[in-house]
Amino acid sequence: MSQDTRGLDITRITGSRASRERDVVVRESPLTIFLNDDPLVTLLCSPKDVEYLAAGFLFSEGIIKEKADIDRLFGDAREGAVWVQTRGKRRSQKDIISRRFITAGCGKGLSFVDSAKYSKKLKMTHGPKLSSGVIASLMKDFQQMSHTYRSTGGVHSAALADTGGIAVFNEDIGRHNAIDKVLGESLLKGIRTDAMILLTSGRISSDILVKAARARIPFVVSRSAPTDLSVKLSKDLGITIVGFARGSRMNVYSNSRRIALGP
C-alpha cells in the first residue's frame, strides 16, 4: 500500500450478485500553503511531495520565478501544510489574492493569458525538433510509470522529459497539481525546463498551457484532447501541442514544424 492510496471495504455488484470486498482508493487531503506566515490557499491534493506542489503552485501563479526567490520552504504532509518564506519585496497576501482571484479565479492565469496573447516577446521560437517515434516511446514509458492510476484509476500523471527519457514524474488527484509537482521539483532541483517536453494524462486546457508557457516549455503532449483556446494560445506562444498520443498515433495541433516523422 503506497502513501497515495488507502484500503477500504466496499460492496462489489456484478449483475445480480453482490459481495463485500477489500478495495483500494486514492487518498485526498487538504494542503494549506502559508506564504510568509499567512495562509495563501488550501488545495485538495494527493498528500505526497507537498513541497514540490507548493513550489510549483507558487511558480505557476507567478508568485516566484526561480529557486532564488525562495528563502525557506518546509512541508508536512501529515499536518497538511507547507510554509514558504520568499526573498525580496514581500507582496501582501491581499494583493496576491485580489490579483489572482479577480482576474483568474479557479481558471488560473487568465490575466497572464490575455497579456501573453498580445506580447510578441513571450513567443517561443526555440525548442528542439522532436520525432514522432520519440513521442510514442516517451508516452509508453509515461503510462507504465503511473502505478497509482493503475491500482485505483483515480489520479492524473505529469512528467517532464527530453529525448533521452523521462526526467521528472509525479501524480496527483488533480491534473493541475500533478503538473505543479513536476514544475516544482524542477525548480527546487534546478532542472532547466526550456527544452523539455511536458507529458500529461489530462486534457490540455488553457490554464495548463499557461503553466507550460511560464516554464518556457516548447512541447505539451497528452493522450487526451486540447481545447480550442489552448490551441489558439499555443500558436500565439509558440508551443507545440500534441494530443491523442496513443501508440504510434497522435494529432499535432500547432507548431508542427517542430515534429519530424520517424523513430
Added chain:
Amino acid sequence: MSQDTRGLDITRITGSRASRERDVVVRESPLTIFLNDDPLVTLLCSPKDVEYLAAGFLFSEGIIKEKADIDRLFGDAREGAVWVQTRGKRRSQKDIISRRFITAGCGKGLSFVDSAKYSKKLKMTHGPKLSSGVIASLMKDFQQMSHTYRSTGGVHSAALADTGGIAVFNEDIGRHNAIDKVLGESLLKGIRTDAMILLTSGRISSDILVKAARARIPFVVSRSAPTDLSVKLSKDLGITIVGFARGSRMNVYSNSRRIALGP
C-alpha cells in the same frame, strides 16, 4: 457543428505517415460572474448554458440557497459574462472572496466540509432505495447523451436523474462546471434535488461531494473512482457513493443500505 465545438486543421500522424486533416476540438471560454455589479470570479468553461453555470456556482459556493435569493440573472455567452443581482443582505465581494479563498481556494468548500463532519444535522437519512438495474440503465442513457464527448473527447458530463430517467443533463470542459450547470438548471427551474441521483463522468473528489450535500442529493454515481476523503465524507453526510458503474458492474463505497440488487 455545435456551439460547444470548433473545427480546425491538424496534422494527424499514424506511424510513419502524416496528413493534414480537419478536426473538431471542444471550445473553452472565460466566463466572468458579476455579483451585485462586482466581478466575483472568472471561470474557464464551455460557453453554453452560462446562466445555469452561474446559478449553480453561486449555489455550490453557498452564496445563494434558493431561487428566491436571485433578484435578476442575465448571461451573455459571447460577452463571457453573467450578471447576478441577489436579494436580501448583500455581502461585500471582499467578504465572499476572503471566506472562499482562504478557507478553500480551488479546493472549494473545505470550511463546509469541516463543519459537515461534525454536524449531525446535515446527515441525510432520507433517500429512496435504488436498484442496481436502474443505476446501470441510467448510466447507459447518460453515456449516450454525451454527444460532445463522443465528438471531441474533451468534456465532462453531469446529470440529475430519478428512477424514471434523466431529468437534467449538461456538459462542460470542467467536471465541477458540468455539475454546477445541472444544479443551476434545477435551481432556476425549481426542480427538487433531494431525492435525485447525481451522475458524473468524472472522479468523485470531496468538492464534488460537498456540491451534492448542499443540494441534499442522496446518491452520487460515477463510472470513475472516488477518493478516500469523499468516501469518508459520504459516510458522515449519509450520501451513497457508487463508483466504477460500467455495464452491470459497480462498486458501492458507502451507505449501501440504499442499494438493492435487481432490475
